Amino acid sequence: MLSTNRRQFLGGAASLAVVAPWAKVGLAQETQGVHSILNDLIRQYAAAASSMTNPSVRDLYEQDGFQDYLEAYPVGDLVDGFVWEPGMGAEFEGPYSNLPIKAPFTDYIPLDEGPVLDPDRTYRIGFVFHGFNHPWLISLADTVAWEAARHPNIELEVIDAEFDDSRMGQVIDTWITRQFDGIVLWPAREAPMGPPVDRAIEAGIPVVSLDRRTSSSAISSEVLGNFYANGLQQGLYLKHVVSEGNMVLNRKDLGSTADSIRTGAFLQAIGNTDGFEIVGNYHTNSQRSLAFDATADALQANSQFDISFNTGGEEALGALGAIEEAGRLNSGSSGKIIILANDDAKEIMANIRSGAIDMVAPYTPLIGDVGLRALIRHIGANEGRNEAPPRLIITPNLPMVTRTNMTIEGVQTLTPDEWLYAYGPAVE
Amino acid sequence: MGLAEQSTIQRVENRPRLPDRLVVGPDAIRAAVLIVLLAAGALLTPGYLSLENFRILLMSVAAVGIVAYGMTLVVISGEIDLAVAGTAVLSAIVGATLLDTGSPVLVIGATLVTGLAIGLVNGVLTAFVGIPSLIVTLAMLGISRAVANIISRGQASYPDSVAAYLWFGNGKLLGLPTPIALLLSIGALMVVLTRFTTFGPALYATGGNTKAAVLSGIRARSVKLSVFMICGVLAATGGMIESARLSYINPAAFAGLELEALAITVLGGAALAGGSGSILGTLLAALIIGVVNNLLNQLGVSLYTQRVVTALVILAVVLPGYKRRQIAK
Numbered sequence A: 001m002l003s004t005n006r007r008q009f010l011g012g013a014a015s016l017a018v019v020a021p022w023a024k025v026g027l028a029q030e031t032q033g034v035h036s037i038l039n040d041l042i043r044q045y046a047a048a049a050s051s052m053t054n055p056s057v058r059d060l061y062e063q064d065g066f067q068d069y070l071e072a073y074p075v076g077d078l079v080d081g082f083v084w085e086p087g088m089g090a091e092f093e094g095p096y097s098n099l100p101i102k103a104p105f106t107d108y109i110p111l112d113e114g115p116v117l118d119p120d121r122t123y124r125i126g127f128v129f130h131g132f133n134h135p136w137l138i139s140l141a142d143t144v145a146w147e148a149a150r151h152p153n154i155e156l157e158v159i160d161a162e163f164d165d166s167r168m169g170q171v172i173d174t175w176i177t178r179q180f181d182g183i184v185l186w187p188a189r190e191a192p193m194g195p196p197v198d199r200a201i202e203a204g205i206p207v208v209s210l211d212r213r214t215s216s217s218a219i220s221s222e223v224l225g226n227f228y229a230n231g232l233q234q235g236l237y238l239k240h241v242v243s244e245g246n247m248v249l250n251r252k253d254l255g256s257t258a259d260s261i262r263t264g265a266f267l268q269a270i271g272n273t274d275g276f277e278i279v280g281n282y283h284t285n286s287q288r289s290l291a292f293d294a295t296a297d298a299l300q301a302n303s304q305f306d307i308s309f310n311t312g313g314e315e316a317l318g319a320l321g322a323i324e325e326a327g328r329l330n331s332g333s334s335g336k337i338i339i340l341a342n343d344d345a346k347e348i349m350a351n352i353r354s355g356a357i358d359m360v361a362p363y364t365p366l367i368g369d370v371g372l373r374a375l376i377r378h379i380g381a382n383e384g385r386n387e388a389p390p391r392l393i394i395t396p397n398l399p400m401v402t403r404t405n406m407t408i409e410g411v412q413t414l415t416p417d418e419w420l421y422a423y424g425p426a427v428e
Numbered sequence B: 001m002g003l004a005e006q007s008t009i010q011r012v013e014n015r016p017r018l019p020d021r022l023v024v025g026p027d028a029i030r031a032a033v034l035i036v037l038l039a040a041g042a043l044l045t046p047g048y049l050s051l052e053n054f055r056i057l058l059m060s061v062a063a064v065g066i067v068a069y070g071m072t073l074v075v076i077s078g079e080i081d082l083a084v085a086g087t088a089v090l091s092a093i094v095g096a097t098l099l100d101t102g103s104p105v106l107v108i109g110a111t112l113v114t115g116l117a118i119g120l121v122n123g124v125l126t127a128f129v130g131i132p133s134l135i136v137t138l139a140m141l142g143i144s145r146a147v148a149n150i151i152s153r154g155q156a157s158y159p160d161s162v163a164a165y166l167w168f169g170n171g172k173l174l175g176l177p178t179p180i181a182l183l184l185s186i187g188a189l190m191v192v193l194t195r196f197t198t199f200g201p202a203l204y205a206t207g208g209n210t211k212a213a214v215l216s217g218i219r220a221r222s223v224k225l226s227v228f229m230i231c232g233v234l235a236a237t238g239g240m241i242e243s244a245r246l247s248y249i250n251p252a253a254f255a256g257l258e259l260e261a262l263a264i265t266v267l268g269g270a271a272l273a274g275g276s277g278s279i280l281g282t283l284l285a286a287l288i289i290g291v292v293n294n295l296l297n298q299l300g301v302s303l304y305t306q307r308v309v310t311a312l313v314i315l316a317v318v319l320p321g322y323k324r325r326q327i328a329k
Helices: A006-012 A034-051 A055-063 A066-072 A135-149 A165-177 A190-202 A227-241 A257-270 A288-301 A313-325 A346-354 A368-382 B003-014 B018-022 B026-044 B051-076 B084-096 B104-128 B133-152 B163-170 B178-195 B199-208 B210-215 B220-246 B257-267 B279-298 B303-328
Strands: A090-093 A100-103 A123-129 A154-160 A182-185 A207-211 A221-224 A244-251 A275-283 A307-310 A338-342 A359-361 A392-394
Touching (some): A034 A227, A055 A257, A055 A275, A066 A257, A100 A135, A123 A165, A123 A368, A135 A207, A135 A368, A165 A182, A165 A190, A182 A190, A182 A368, A207 A368, A221 A368, A227 A257, A227 A338, A244 A257, A244 A313, A257 A338, A275 A288, A288 B051, A288 B279, A307 A313, A313 A338, A346 A359, A368 A392, B026 B279, B026 B303, B051 B084, B051 B178, B051 B199, B051 B257, B051 B279, B084 B133, B084 B220, B104 B163, B104 B220, B163 B220, B178 B199, B178 B279, B199 B220, B210 B220, B257 B279, B257 B303
Parallel strands (some): A182 A207, A207 A221, A307 A338
Antiparallel strands (some): A090 A100
């Protein structure tokens, strides 16, 4: 368990809110409105999903019930008509990771630096999540802590529940007893966190969830990522570069939001291209070594292996390792096994740059600041100072990253050098 | 009845009965199971018995197999080491802190010494302080994982700059991929240690009945300390092999490694009560698990179903041994 407060960060975090100029924004990019473009494509492909012609894709789509998950996943507009552009966001050093960070959404639901709400009061806020041993989750915590450190009358307590739902529930109950002013959480699973969130709301404490959802219908706000745009873009890219091939899927845990939405959206995108054949479908559960072994076995079982679809970054890197070890990266019907990834870790970007991985759909962890600002608005609304933010806070859809700039169904891709928001340690 | 007649009768009675003659050793049963699985693989998937598939199969079990060797020694001694995953992680992370030096001696040395040190602490607390190994190693599992996170700040490291480190995952030794060569050579070393040195009988005696072992002059506490230290070094070696293979030192790695290694150890014939088990059995068990996973992957069976099948295979192989022990008692 780790807990800390703002004062501890002020020394270590070189917090500096700067809207850095995006050096190449004026190039061949026309990314303004990428959120809307991708939402339109999501609607278009969702409508076509009912008439999939590819039997291999359709069978898996129906077998795993993707339609149900996709229909329930919110797709919509940004708060206050916000339009995100590449290059936006503040740069700082992560309070926990000590790594340089450029967070994309620090201008979304903006809040000036300095005391918040009643400057004579100290607001005690709890942030509970899982995973101080996970680069994506540390980056999430970095952004929550950075935002808290910008406001001298916020005292933030951060606790790692270590993937123990009951511990997370106990932490929330403790904060209710201690009459905290607000709670931000990253729940691993939906159902177990509903009751504790409901108890906090009943006690008059606003609660905001990040990335994943809880089963609470009373929660103040949910800050959601862009899983749908992730999977869809993987499919769009694949269709753009090839029209046929044998593919192997490395997926996250069955039933997880990331797997259901990304894989489902990917299948929606390729469901009417008849040349694709799914020859392997594994749940390697975000474990690189499992993805490595599954891909090695799939390569052995399939002399014709053309495409590796991966629901996450760990899966993609495990698949790449196995493909390279087998000496088959430059094989397949297109002359190279196409590797599709998610999650914009710097390690993935290095492999996009080298050409080993073909595309990645960014899923940024740098959204904790949005959650904290939304929570402060909720606290302000309870005090009658401002309006409450909406229940669903959708974060901007982000464009895919490819080795070179491409335009795919109206989506203009960025190169790794143009993508400034990659997380995790630098990789040569 | 004359003496000659009596002697003949005794000889006849002492002759093994037919069922006893048909009884084969437990390792033979494991070998038979392995052969059956390989035959099934050959029937179900083309090219299953190819050299390339054997390479894939052995590479996938090399690291966990080496960790399981250490676990086997500890279990034979009548103890348990649940800290192996933490040991593998912390050792790798400590080694990673020295990657910037570019010195293979420092990086690999620090990795192995950390494993040794953790084993030493586990051994001292168990054998000399007298705390049950279940408690000691469970605590050490938590401590070592937490310290690994503190040191690494939860971030992964990349050992690409130290070629000698990567050799453990991607190099060659005696013409074989290094992980496979290490799996076999360390296995051979452990067989020699347990069967052809005085340490072997002392180990089995300690695990079988520690008090009796001590009364017969065996330094049981030293034996236990030694196996924990060996287990620590082997866990660090396994962690290094897997990290080198993935070119990625991850503080969140090896989730569940302790249970995987324990399952292989038990499948290999070691009794948790101590005093029995063999390195050959552990190697065969690792291969059985590897073949099951490799075959099911190639058949496109999901991870969840694989776990069910693996558990059933473990039960099917282990059950007759337990029944036999019960009858013997």
